Amino acid sequence: MWPVIVKYSGDPELLYVANSDEWLSDSTLHALGYEPGDMLIDSQGQKFLLASSVNGKLIEEAIGLISVDEMLCLVKTHWQSQGVCCVAKTTFTTITEMINALK
Secondary structure, eight states: OOEEEEEEEOOOOEEEEEEEEHHHHHHHTTSSOOOTEEEEEETOEEEEEEEEETTEEEEEEEEOOOOOEEEHHHHHHHHHHTTTTTGOOOOOEEEEEEHTTOO
């Protein structure tokens, strides 16, 4: 379910992807190989491990749902790495709100 975020293992940055057209048009999102632990999180909170593309099709494995608290931790870490002020005061109630805040 779009929009989604991409979380690369070992990197605090979260990448916002609005829709499938953006995904397909940005080869850095899908054409390069992935490291173990790289994942995509959709707007319903479903987590997918990312694997290499085969004939243009992304191979992924669903690994469960992310909790609101776990997602909030990722968002706060992302913003802290960018020097955003007052991150500790950030609150959200849904995964969708958090993903949309990363636009």
